[in-house]
Amino acid sequence: MPEQLAFALEVTANGLMAGVLYALVALGFVLIYKASGIFNYAQGVMALFAALTLAGIIDGQVPFSHLINAVLGTDVHHFGWHVPAFLAILLTMVVMIALAYAVQRLVFRHLVGQEPIILFMATIGLAYFLEGVGDLMWGSDIKSMDVGLPQGINAWIDETTFEAFGYGFFIDNLDIVASIIAALLVIGLVMFAQYTKQGRAMRAVADDHQAALSVGVSLNFIWILVWSLAGFVALVAGIMWGTKSGVQFSLSLIALKALPVLMLGGFTSIPGAIVGGLIIGVGEKLFEFLIGAPFLGGATENWFAYMLALIFLVFRPQGLFGEKIIERV
Amino acid sequence: MLYRESGDFSSSYAEDSQTFPIKFDRYRYYFVMFIAIAVIPFLINDYWVNSLFLPFLIYAIAAIGLNILVGYCGQVSLGTGGFMAVGAYACYKLMTSFPDVSMLVHVLLSGLVTAAVGVLFGLPSLRIKGFYLAVATLAAQFFLVWLFNRVPWFYNYSASGQISAPERTFFGINITGANTQAWATYLFCLMFVIFSAYVARNLTRGSVGRKWMAIRDMDIAAEIIGVNPLRAKLTAFAISSFFIGISGALFFAIYLGAVEVGEVFGIQKSFLVLFMIIIGGLGSIFGSFAGAAFLVLLPVVLKIVGVDWLGWPTDIVAHLQLVIVGGLIIVFLIAEPHGLAQLWRVAKEKLRLWPFPH
Numbered sequence: 001m002p003e004q005l006a007f008a009l010e011v012t013a014n015g016l017m018a019g020v021l022y023a024l025v026a027l028g029f030v031l032i033y034k035a036s037g038i039f040n041y042a043q044g045v046m047a048l049f050a051a052l053t054l055a056g057i058i059d060g061q062v063p064f065s066h067l068i069n070a071v072l073g074t075d076v077h078h079f080g081w082h083v084p085a086f087l088a089i090l091l092t093m094v095v096m097i098a099l100a101y102a103v104q105r106l107v108f109r110h111l112v113g114q115e116p117i118i119l120f121m122a123t124i125g126l127a128y129f130l131e132g133v134g135d136l137m138w139g140s141d142i143k144s145m146d147v148g149l150p151q152g153i154n155a156w157i158d159e160t161t162f163e164a165f166g167y168g169f170f171i172d173n174l175d176i177v178a179s180i181i182a183a184l185l186v187i188g189l190v191m192f193a194q195y196t197k198q199g200r201a202m203r204a205v206a207d208d209h210q211a212a213l214s215v216g217v218s219l220n221f222i223w224i225l226v227w228s229l230a231g232f233v234a235l236v237a238g239i240m241w242g243t244k245s246g247v248q249f250s251l252s253l254i255a256l257k258a259l260p261v262l263m264l265g266g267f268t269s270i271p272g273a274i275v276g277g278l279i280i281g282v283g284e285k286l287f288e289f290l291i292g293a294p295f296l297g298g299a300t301e302n303w304f305a306y307m308l309a310l311i312f313l314v315f316r317p318q319g320l321f322g323e324k325i326i327e328r329v
Numbered sequence: 330m331l332y333r334e335s336g337d338f339s340s341s342y343a344e345d346s347q348t349f350p351i352k353f354d355r356y357r358y359y360f361v362m363f364i365a366i367a368v369i370p371f372l373i374n375d376y377w378v379n380s381l382f383l384p385f386l387i388y389a390i391a392a393i394g395l396n397i398l399v400g401y402c403g404q405v406s407l408g409t410g411g412f413m414a415v416g417a418y419a420c421y422k423l424m425t426s427f428p429d430v431s432m433l434v435h436v437l438l439s440g441l442v443t444a445a446v447g448v449l450f451g452l453p454s455l456r457i458k459g460f461y462l463a464v465a466t467l468a469a470q471f472f473l474v475w476l477f478n479r480v481p482w483f484y485n486y487s488a489s490g491q492i493s494a495p496e497r498t499f500f501g502i503n504i505t506g507a508n509t510q511a512w513a514t515y516l517f518c519l520m521f522v523i524f525s526a527y528v529a530r531n532l533t534r535g536s537v538g539r540k541w542m543a544i545r546d547m548d549i550a551a552e553i554i555g556v557n558p559l560r561a562k563l564t565a566f567a568i569s570s571f572f573i574g575i576s577g578a579l580f581f582a583i584y585l586g587a588v589e590v591g592e593v594f595g596i597q598k599s600f601l602v603l604f605m606i607i608i609g610g611l612g613s614i615f616g617s618f619a620g621a622a623f624l625v626l627l628p629v630v631l632k633i634v635g636v637d638w639l640g641w642p643t644d645i646v647a648h649l650q651l652v653i654v655g656g657l658i659i660v661f662l663i664a665e666p667h668g669l670a671q672l673w674r675v676a677k678e679k680l681r682l683w684p685f686p687h
Contacts, residue, residue, distance in 0.1 A: 039460045070641045110663040117405055118662055120460065121607055124600060125658025132651030140644060256596070259464045267460065296479065303475050306468035313457050313465060327549050 006161075010170065011289045012282055017175035019281020021240055024182045025258035026265065026273040027189070028233040033267050034206040035226040038108065038119045042127035044255020046096075046231060049134040051238030051247045053095050055145050056138040057088040063137045085146075089235070096231030097224075099130075104224045131252060140249070145242035150177060178240040185236060186274060189229070193270075198225060206268075260305035264312055266319030275320060280305045332680040348530060365519060370512035378511040383584045385625045386518040387576050390525045392605040392617035394572030399603070400612035401533055402565035403545030404454050408466035410598035411473035412570050414590050415443045416577025418483050421492045424505075424582065425485055432499050436521065436578045443574025444567040446473075451566030455559060458548075470596055477590040493587035505582045514583050521579060525572050530614050532568065541565050542612075573602075604654065608661050610670025619669040627654065 025043060032040045040046075056063065060079040069075055083091070107126065111119055150173040157171050193199040204212040205222045213219060241251050261280050265272025284304045292300030318324055337352045339345040349355040373382060391409060398406050419439035423430070450469040457465050477483050484492045496506030502513045532538050540561040543551035552558050581588045588594070601624065609620020628650055635646035665671050679686070 066642075067645055070645055107659055107663070114662075114666065116459065117463075118666055120405075120463070121603070122659055122662045124603070125655045125662065127655065128600075128651050129655030129659065132648045132653075132655060135648040136645065136652065140648065256467070259467060263461055263464050299475060299479065303468060303471035306465070306471055310453055310457075310465045310468045313461055314453050317456050317458070317461065319461075 008286065008289065010161075011285045013171055014175070015282035015285030016278060017171070017179055017281070018285065019278040020179040020182045020274075021175075021237070021277075022254075022257050022261045022281055023274045023277025024178075024185065024233065024237045024240065025254050026261040026277055027186065027270065028230040028237070029258060029262055030267065030270055030273045031189070031233065032226055032230045035202055036108070036205075036223050037116055038123060039116065039267070040230065041120065041123040041255065042130060043230065043234060043258065044252040045127040045130045045134070046099075046234035047238040047241065047254060048247070048249070048252040049099075049130050049238075050092055050096055050231065050235040051145060051242035051251060052134045052138045052143070054088055054092045054235070054239065055143040055242065055247050057083050057091050058085060058145075059143070061138060066139055067136050089239075092235055093232060096235055097228045100224050100227030100231050104220065104227055108223065109220070127252070127255075131249075142246045142248040143242075145239065145247050150174065151243065172244075174240070174244055178244075181236065181240070185233065186270065190270060198222075202226060257305065260309035262319075263309040264319055266321045269319070269321035272319060272321030280308065283308055332677065332683075334681070348534075362523075366516075370516055373511050373515060375511050378515050379584070380629055381625060382515050383518060385622055386515070386522045387579045387584055388602065388605060388621040388625060389522055389618050390576035390579070391573050391602045392609065392621045393525050393529045393614060394569045394576065395602050396606045396609075396611065396613070396617045397529060397533070397541070397572070398565050398569035400606055400610075400616075401538060401545060402541040402562065402569075403548075404451075404562060404565060405459075405463040406466040406569075407463055407596070407599045407603065408450060408469035408473075409573055409602045410594040410596055411470040412443050412447055412573040413577030413580060413598060414473055414477055414594035415446045415570075416440065416574030417581035417588055417594065418477050418492065418590075419443065419574065420578035420582050421485075421494070422483070424495060424497060428495070428497070432497050432504060432517070432582070435497075436575055436582070439578040440571040440575040443577065444571040447566045447570025447573075448563050451563055451570075454562050454566065467596070470599055474590055474594060477594075489589075491587055491589050492581065494582045497582075505586065507586075509583075518579055518583055521575055525575065526614055526618075529568075529572070533614070537561075537564060545612075604658060606668075607658060608668055610668030611666075613668070613670035615673060616668050616670030619673070623669065624654070 025047065028043045028046070029040055032038050032043075060081045060083060062068070062076050062079060065076050103126065107122060108119070111122055154171050154173050154176060191199075193203055201212065201217045202222055202225065204215070204217055205219060209219065212222075237254065238247075238251065241254055245251075257280075258277075261273060261276040263276075264279060265274070265276025284301045287304050288300050292304070313319070332351075332353050334351045337350075339350065344350075347355075349358050369382070391413060395406065395409055398404050416439045419442040420435055423435040423438055424432075427435075446469075450466065453465050454462050478490065484490055487493075494505040496503060496508065498504065499513075499517060503509050504513050504517045533541070540551070540556045541564075543554070543556050544558060544561045544565075548558055551561070577594070580593075585593065605620035605624050606617060607620070608623055609618070610616025631646055631650050631653070632643075635641045635649065636643055661668060
């Protein structure tokens with residue numbers, strides 16, 4: 001049945017694209033986890049926050065206008081200008097760096113040396129906090145995001161596959177662009193970590209805090225750097241997902257999509273995040289297509305990734321590429 | 330002056346090993362019990378019960394359950410919402426299949442069903458640790474919610490996909506359905522709270538609890554000194570899920586009456602209960618109560634202050650609530666990682682020396 005095969009191929013291609021986006025979110029987790037041992041649950045909310053800020057700045061919204069109006073009885077909404085997308089992205093990046101600084105300075109500096117699980121819970125608190133602040137700043141209505149990324153069906157792939165299979169694949173231009181940007185981002189990050197001074201310092205901190213400190217690496221600076229990088233990755237992810245499905249609360253749930261990717265790939269491995277993302281993206285789409293929708297009533301995408309990761313972990317507890325866990329008493 | 334242990338001598342083993350060895354604590358405990366059982370039921374009305382007392386009591390049970398797993402045994406779980414859903418649906422199926430059996434039995438049985446499911450999802454904890462386990466429990470959360478949404482047998486093929494509690498009585502008094510009375514539902518839940526707290530308190534200070542704590546503090550070392558990690562972890566999962574199942578059953582049958590699983594038992598619920606035990610205090614039964622009370626009261630107080638006094642729109646207050654809860658979590662973790670329970674302990678220490686602290 002060639003038609004079914006063509007469907008399956010299309011699903012696989014779409015799964016790969018989705019997987020790249022999962023990997024992008026997972027990458028933010030890996031960066032912070034490697035450098036500071038913090039499992040940053042707030043990564044998804046950071047993406048939401050970045051997307052909200054970007055949409056708000058482009059639109060010329062007054063931050064906290066809703067709150068100001070309620071408290072002071074005024075009626076302000078917009079500054080009345082539109083910021084060009086590129087400038088807005090730069091401004092958002094400044095906000096994310098300020099956020100990274102604040103988070104490091106006000107929260108995690110006071111939690112150095114605490115157990116990892118306490119740090120994890122602090123990031124859950126941070127996620128709630130950021131979500132509330134984001135909503136207060138920019139309002140909770142669904143915003144559309146347009147920074148000039150192409151959208152819509154890719155005509156070339158549609159035609160080519162139509163000639164080859166007699167059935168045109170539906171692949172969104174946005175997904176293709178997103179994959180390319182994600183790939184570039186990953187290459188860039190790897191280069192940064194390998195060949196720059198700061199990147200090496202970052203890896204040194206990831207390897208051993210004490211040793212890094214003793215050769216003169218500033219932990220504070222590196223942690224702010226890492227949080228800023230994670231903010232940058234969150235911004236990119238926020239732009240992609242925001243363009244795809246609008247800037248709204250559900251954007252923060254992509255963090256939940258990234259978690260099984262991390263488990264599968266290992267918390268400490270950048271290639272792991274990518275391979276894991278691809279496996280999960282393809283796996284859940286194919287499972288939904290082959291088994292979920294026909295036999296189980298659909299919507300299996302919510303849990304399939306977790307189950308896959310869970311079963312996988314039972315056999316390999318540190319994930320695909322994770323460092324072997326050695327425990328000593 | 331009041332809070333003293335001097336002159337409080339134990340003359341038998343039973344006295345020495347009782348739950349509240351200090352006389353003042355004991356009398357305070359009796360006093361609280363007296364207020365809860367004999368005073369509050371006469372004073373409350375529907376509003377108080379539905380907005381404060383029922384959620385507090387039910388969340389307290391869930392928090393005790395989760396505290397056993399996270400606070401005492403050190404296995405972080407984000408699947409609380411899913412396990413509460415198991416309790417709710419088990420209770421629903423039992424209520425509709427066996428209408429003549431007492432609600433007491435139904436609720437306890439739903440606890441047992443949830444315990445079984447909990448053990449099943451606890452099995453990976455033997456291989457997976459720390460964050461990996463926390464994320465793995467999300468599998469339970471998403472899978473269970475999906476299951477109850479998609480398999481019609483669980484909601485008796487009802488058209489809306491919801492489950493709603495039929496009218497059931499306990500000793501001839503309505504406790505579920507539309508015609509309930511405030512004091513009856515309150516007392517029914519209170520009974521389970523007392524039962525849970527009593528069992529949890531005595532388990533955690535006995536050999537089982539010590540094994541859990543050994544596993545929490547360092548599982549390899551615990552294994553070497555002879556704690557069986559399989560049994561310790563799985564009993565923690567079972568007992569924790571048992572309580573969470575009870576709370577889920579009560580949440581559905583007594584408190585809400587009708588439930589749509591994705592909304593009520595979603596991942597937000599897991600985090601809410603987790604926050605309760607963080608704010609209240611990990612590894613403390615009192616902390617479970619304190620955290621539940623705090624997070625049940627907070628939205629009510631914020632709503633009264635924000636909406637009724639200041640006249641702000643409700644959505645701003647809802648967002649502020651997120652900011653405040655998130656901020657409080659962080660503040661608590663920085664200032665007092667052991668939560669309200671630790672503050673209480675410190676206060677007691679101070680009281681003991683007061684008014685001559687030197």
